[in-house]
Structure formats: C-alpha cells, structure tokens
Amino acid sequence: MDALLCDELLQEIFHRIPPPSSAVVSLVSKRWRRLLRSSxxxxxxxxxxxxxxxxxxxxxxxxxxxxxxxxxxxxxxxxxxxxxxxxxxxxxxxxxxxxxxxxxxxxxxxxxxxxxxxxxxxxxxxxxxxxxxxxxxxxxxxxxxxxxxxxxxxxxxxxxxxxxxxxxxxxxxxxxxxxxxxSLRRLDLRLPLDLDNSHLIALSENLNFSGLVSLRLQSCCLVDGEGLKALGRAVADSLEELALINCDVVEREPGLLTTLGQSLKKLRRLDLSYNDMLLDKELVSMLVSCNCLAELKLRGCGRLTNATLGSMIRSRNQLQHIDIKHCCGIEVDGVEFFVLNAPRLRRVEVEQSKLSGVARRWASNKFMEVVC
Missing domain, CATH: 3.80.10.10 (Ribonuclease Inhibitor)
Incomplete structure (x- = not known):
C-alpha cells in the first residue's frame, strides 16, 4: 500500500515538472522511468x-x-x-x-x-x-x-x-x-451548391443530430422552407445558433421565419446577413418568439427600416449585440432610439454616419462598444 501511494505521489510530481526537465526523470531509475511513462x-x-x-x-x-x-x-x-x-x-x-x-x-x-x-x-x-x-x-x-x-x-x-x-x-x-x-453539434456549410431539402430532412430524421447546437448555411440556393421547418422541429430543444446568410429561401417563402421562431425557443444567436429583400414584418414576426436572443446580425439587409428596431424595443428583447451595418433603410433616429432604449445592449455595429451625438454619449456612459 505504501509503495502504491508513493507511486501516485511521484506521478503527481511528474505532472508538475516542466517538459524540458521531464526527460531527466527517466534517467534516475527504471522505476521512475516506468512511472513517468505510465503518467x-x-x-x-x-x-x-x-x-x-x-x-x-x-x-x-x-x-x-x-x-x-x-x-x-x-x-x-x-x-x-x-x-x-x-x-x-x-x-x-x-x-x-x-x-x-x-x-x-x-x-x-x-x-x-x-x-x-x-x-x-x-x-x-x-x-x-x-x-x-x-x-x-x-x-x-x-x-x-x-x-x-x-x-x-x-x-x-x-x-x-x-x-x-x-x-x-x-x-x-x-x-x-x-x-x-x-453526435454532431455544429454544422457550417458555405456555398454548398448541391445542398437541397433531402439533406435537411435526413438531418432531421437522424436522432444522432438532435443535439445540434449551431446551424450555419450560407448562399444555399436549392433548399426551401419544408426542409428548414423539418430540421427546426427536430432540433428545437438544442439549437442556439442559426445563420441563414444570403439564402434566398428567406425571401422566397413568406412565413418561414415566423415558423422557425416559434420552433426555436432557445435560439441565442441569429445571423440573417445579406438577405437584401428581407422585410420588417418577416423579421419582427420571428423575433417576437425568440425571447432568449442575445446576438442579432442583419448586415446588408437593405430593406429593413427603423420599424424593426422599434418593434424589438417594444417586445422587451434581451439583445446584447446587434450588427446593422449597410442597412440602407435604417436611419440615424432609429439607431438613436434603439441605443437609448435597449437595456442590455453591449455592442452595436453600425456606420459612423448613423450615430448621433446623443447616441455616442449614451454609449460612452454605458461602456457600450460601438464598431463603425
């Protein structure tokens, strides 16, 4: 028993020896060499x-x-x-x-x-x-x-x-x-020219993927709402991040975002960047159901307006990070209203020209990070 305790103590010491010195340990004795190797x-x-x-x-x-x-x-x-x-x-x-x-x-x-x-x-x-x-x-x-x-x-x-x-x-x-x-946890597919509904439905039917935490799709042109809705229902209890970047299905199928929002109650990060035809009503109808959302990226969504920011404030969102760069329809007064009234906001990405003096001072006083 004493020998066993001594061996365990030596192994613990070996773990704490810096790598350049550990090679010398094996030269002390055969026992030390054996213990070093086993640890x-x-x-x-x-x-x-x-x-x-x-x-x-x-x-x-x-x-x-x-x-x-x-x-x-x-x-x-x-x-x-x-x-x-x-x-x-x-x-x-x-x-x-x-x-x-x-x-x-x-x-x-x-x-x-x-x-x-x-x-x-x-x-x-x-x-x-x-x-x-x-x-x-x-x-x-x-x-x-x-x-x-x-x-x-x-x-x-x-x-x-x-x-x-x-x-x-x-x-x-x-x-x-x-x-x-x-047990796949994260799936990131960028410009997958062959990705279609059969892949998304297969993902939804494979129970090993039911723990999916992050799904990121970029420039997917062959998928439609059927596949995304099926996958959304399958991973509703686990998915925390969803990215549909430059995916025309967002614009082709009215009501898709609403359905996804109703399914994905645990969603914390949402990226809909570069969907330039995305409308206020489609986005707002999704965000109403996403009460846990902390990060939202809308870069390049040119048809969104101040109405989206106002709706997010009225829905008492929990947003901490928002990216609204290159959103032509969002103006200075909309940005100012959002910055002043979003209680948990810690980081905002927006053009410098859309930041009023009031918004700048408020952000500075609240230690808010502004990325221009």
Missing part, C-alpha cells in the same frame, strides 16, 4: 527512417509502455501503413491522432478505427501527391460506422465522401448524414 498522456514524435520490421517492433513496444496515452502526433518522411498499424495495436486509449506521414491504405485506417474506439479527432495529411485519390468512397465509410466519438475529421484534397462513385458531393453528404453515428 504520460501526450506525445509528439518525429520518426525518421529506416522503417524496417525491427524498428517498427521497437516503436510498438515503446508505445506499449505508455498505457494512458490519449494524444499522439507523428511526423516523418515515410512509414505509411506499418507505423499506423503499430499505433493501432499499441494505443487502445488514444483519443487524438495527428499522422503527418506518407499516405496510408484503407486497411490500416480500418484497423485503427476498430482498435482505437475512443478516437475523437483524426488528422491525416500527405505531402506528395497532394490528393486522396488512393482513399475511395467505399474505403472511407468505415470512419463514421466505427468511430462513434469522432468530433473532428480533417481530410485534404478529397474528391468525395460516399459509399459509391459520386459525380458531385450531394450523394456523399447524404450518405454521411444517413449513416453517421456521431
């Missing part, structure tokens, strides 16, 4: 050639001596499958892996996914050639079938991500949504 949770290694069986076996044995390793970064000019297979067989508790070596095969990635079931972050990069042509659609599907805890996946220069040959990203994205078992 190590993160390693960053540069692995030079040769990559012969003897070297790979030694590398695997070295990793085995670090049973609680959770984060590993490996860089080197080669290594390929043998290095990754050594990691898969020796690091069962691995959660974060950055493998900056040569291309690896689907087989080694499959082995990694079945052996390291706690992985939540994988980064695979290559130097030459700059593509992932060697990794086909079918070979990649095991990632979302087996790695249930993945929260971050970085792939560079990929052609598609489906289970069969895709001529665009539409099928690949739909395949990912339908088969994914990870």
């Amino acid at each position: 190590t949770t993160s390693l960053s290694l540069h692995f030079p050639p040769p990559y012969d069986p003897t070297t790979i076996a030694s590398f695997s044995a070295f990793l085995t001596h670090h049973p609680f390793l959770s984060s590993l970064s490996i860089a080197g000019p080669g290594g390929e499958d043998p290095l990754l297979l050594a990691v898969a067989s020796s690091c069962p508790n691995l959660r974060h892996l950055r493998f900056s070596c040569s291309p690896v095969s689907p087989f080694s990635l499959y082995t990694l996914s079945t052996s390291c079931i706690h992985l939540s972050s994988i980064s695979v990069t290559i130097s030459r050639p700059p593509s992932f042509h060697w990794l086909g659609d079918h070979g990649l599907s095991f990632l979302w079938r087996n790695c249930k805890n993945v929260k971050k996946l970085q792939l560079k220069s990929c052609e598609s991500i489906g289970d069969y040959s895709s001529f665009s990203s539409r099928e690949g994205l739909l395949q990912f949504i339908n088969q994914s078992r990870c």
Whole structure:
C-alpha cells in the first residue's frame, strides 16, 4: 500500500515538472522511468527512417509502455501503413491522432478505427501527391460506422465522401448524414451548391443530430422552407445558433421565419446577413418568439427600416449585440432610439454616419462598444 501511494505521489510530481526537465526523470531509475511513462498522456514524435520490421517492433513496444496515452502526433518522411498499424495495436486509449506521414491504405485506417474506439479527432495529411485519390468512397465509410466519438475529421484534397462513385458531393453528404453515428453539434456549410431539402430532412430524421447546437448555411440556393421547418422541429430543444446568410429561401417563402421562431425557443444567436429583400414584418414576426436572443446580425439587409428596431424595443428583447451595418433603410433616429432604449445592449455595429451625438454619449456612459 505504501509503495502504491508513493507511486501516485511521484506521478503527481511528474505532472508538475516542466517538459524540458521531464526527460531527466527517466534517467534516475527504471522505476521512475516506468512511472513517468505510465503518467504520460501526450506525445509528439518525429520518426525518421529506416522503417524496417525491427524498428517498427521497437516503436510498438515503446508505445506499449505508455498505457494512458490519449494524444499522439507523428511526423516523418515515410512509414505509411506499418507505423499506423503499430499505433493501432499499441494505443487502445488514444483519443487524438495527428499522422503527418506518407499516405496510408484503407486497411490500416480500418484497423485503427476498430482498435482505437475512443478516437475523437483524426488528422491525416500527405505531402506528395497532394490528393486522396488512393482513399475511395467505399474505403472511407468505415470512419463514421466505427468511430462513434469522432468530433473532428480533417481530410485534404478529397474528391468525395460516399459509399459509391459520386459525380458531385450531394450523394456523399447524404450518405454521411444517413449513416453517421456521431453526435454532431455544429454544422457550417458555405456555398454548398448541391445542398437541397433531402439533406435537411435526413438531418432531421437522424436522432444522432438532435443535439445540434449551431446551424450555419450560407448562399444555399436549392433548399426551401419544408426542409428548414423539418430540421427546426427536430432540433428545437438544442439549437442556439442559426445563420441563414444570403439564402434566398428567406425571401422566397413568406412565413418561414415566423415558423422557425416559434420552433426555436432557445435560439441565442441569429445571423440573417445579406438577405437584401428581407422585410420588417418577416423579421419582427420571428423575433417576437425568440425571447432568449442575445446576438442579432442583419448586415446588408437593405430593406429593413427603423420599424424593426422599434418593434424589438417594444417586445422587451434581451439583445446584447446587434450588427446593422449597410442597412440602407435604417436611419440615424432609429439607431438613436434603439441605443437609448435597449437595456442590455453591449455592442452595436453600425456606420459612423448613423450615430448621433446623443447616441455616442449614451454609449460612452454605458461602456457600450460601438464598431463603425
């Protein structure tokens, strides 16, 4: 018992030793070296050639001596499958892996996914050639079938991500949504030319995505209200951020924003920037239901007027941050009225020409941040 307590005390001390000095610890005794390795949770290694069986076996044995390793970064000019297979067989508790070596095969990635079931972050990069042509659609599907805890996946220069040959990203994205078992929290799609209702409806039907916290869509031209309403109902209890930036569905379908506002009661951040045909009545009808809203971005919404700001004051909003730059219909008196009467406002983004002297003094006295 005394030896166990002593070991735990030493490990706690090792955690507090700065990295430059920790290497000396292993030289004291074999016991200290064993304790240091068992207390190590993160390693960053540069692995030079040769990559012969003897070297790979030694590398695997070295990793085995670090049973609680959770984060590993490996860089080197080669290594390929043998290095990754050594990691898969020796690091069962691995959660974060950055493998900056040569291309690896689907087989080694499959082995990694079945052996390291706690992985939540994988980064695979290559130097030459700059593509992932060697990794086909079918070979990649095991990632979302087996790695249930993945929260971050970085792939560079990929052609598609489906289970069969895709001529665009539409099928690949739909395949990912339908088969994914990870609990997606944030989705940000910018200029997704193939995104349509089938993707949004698939998101709403996959229970793993019911905890979605943030949904950001920019320049989506193929979605309509049906898909957004279905998704809004599915994530009503979790969604805190919604961005529909330059999405013409906001202008095409009257009443859409009203329905979304009635569903998304927990919404705290809303970004409707650059919807230049958005009207006061559409926005106000949504904001009436969003009682928790703290941040609102309306940059570039040219048809909004002072009436929107007045309605927000009358509805006793909780706004702390508002962006109304490049809103041609909002004038100096509207900005002044809003700044003076919004009780929780802490930051406002607006053109300098629309700030009256009264509004400036009030903002200064209230320590309000004004961004021009």
